[in-house]
Amino acid sequence: MTSRRNQIATQAARDVTLAQLDGSNRGGQWKGAVFKAVLVLCITVAIVTLVAVVLQAFFTGLPRLDMNLIRNMPSSIDRSTSGMQSAIWGTVRLMVGVAVTVVPLGVSAAIYLEEFADRTKWYVRLIELNIQNLAAVPSIVFGILGLAFIVRGPLDLGFVVYAGSLTLSLLVLPTIILTTREAIRSVPGSIREASMALGATKWKTIWKQVLPSSVPGIMTGTILALSRAIGETAPLLLVGATVFVTYNPDGFFEGAFTSLPTQIFAWATRPQEEFRILAAAGIIVLMGVLIVMNSLAIWIRNKFTRTW
């Protein structure tokens, strides 16, 4: 008797559950399908465009992707053997300048904000907010700033490589600060506590425990920041990257300079076919460098990211 009743109860529970779990009569299922289709369409358009641009540049530039490109200086006379050595060296110098400027500056700022700043103070919050906003400011604005304050104005460096480096440093400073803060924050409190409990000072704890653990994150951020800086053209045009330089920069603080993107820009605006090909070849080089840098960043992140 009881077992029969149990059976009925079990069967009833099963039927109800089945009815509840059945999703076939749920309204608006097609909405999900349409939404998904739109998303797939968007990503397809993005990828196809990207591949088309890359391929177009690649096949256009391929004929001039030779040693002359690296060995020779830009020349408007020998168009078929013209190179871009001065642009390559200009970019290398620019990036060295950016790295040595922005890493100490950005890391220090991040340490201050993460470890020392009192976040209940209004000015600290204002600074944090502005750093985030700064990352969204158009780069040309930094160019104007660089022209007014670095090339002329207070610093008065003139149109030299380091003026370009400083301008680009301002541009990517928020990136470094934000990524470094992220890296510092991911070091667990238990490590700091362990160090402090041994009698280490706060400074020693930061220097010996927090920063070493943050190095992979800082490196990733630095590479990403440099890869943003390396492609910038507009601010450099303002602070003196000359479009046509036939010699390598003399140093960080003297002489005219050019850079890869400015050189490409100069060639691309010329009507002659050879220059168009040169521009495409330059784009391939620049893109190759960018891919290498970004892959390196991803590799470092995956290899050294610690799961505490």
Added chain:
Amino acid sequence: MSAVTTPDPQGDIVSTPSTTHADPRSGLPDAPSGVMETVGLNVYYGGFHAVHDVDLAFGRNEITALIGPSGCGKSTVLRCLNRMNDLIPAARVEGSVNYHGIDIYGPKVDPIEVRRRIGMVFQKPNPFPKSIYDNIAYGPRVIGMQVDNMDDHVERCLRQAALWDEVKDKLKESGYSLSGGQQQRLCIARTIATAPDVILMDEPCSALDPIATSAIEDLMTDLREDYTIIIVTHNMQQAARVSDRTAFFTARPDETTGNRTGLLVEYDKTSQIFENPRDQRTEDYISGRFG
């Protein structure tokens, strides 16, 4: 030493040191010798009164256990003893914590110096992301301790922490390559590497299996010869097994705010607490009727 009487807020005396009972651990004095003592210790987190009026004395070469239900402020009291609570911005400490008669919250006292003398082992093993060797060597290096031979020093600390035989062939490997129990012993070795006077342990075995726990308990008994040990534990058997004295805390809701403020109920020799508690609340807790 009269610091072990604790007036309850209601006014009655809830605990007095025993003077009559013989102790299984021969030679344990009736009153602790007083390496450290807290006097009228009150701790606040912002407006929250976490611990009310704790008076405790900790004896030299003794193991003192702090027990009590969760949230009654055991960790809070422990962290006050080496000023780790300074790292929590909202925490505020009133009353005094005397170490060799000096108030470590006094105006001239440097918390860094306090922590060099009063070490701490945490609930969750937290080795540094460095090699086993560097985990030990970090403390002495960072405080500028004079060590004749660092290799010998590392070996001595690891031996004292009963870990040497297990790690002697892989000193260069990461501290994270060890098991949880080994990591905790590494943390203990790291703590004794700076030759502290007092060692604080906050539930050091709570993440460990019975075998690792018993290894650490043996270790504590060994370390008692050289150090003063104060341990927080939820494990009643552990307190009964290893400690010389036991302090029982509980949390009492405030009549007006409803905040649960921790207070010390009873402090005595461990044998006394477990065999013959004076306070009903202690008896309920250790017999498992509460908490």
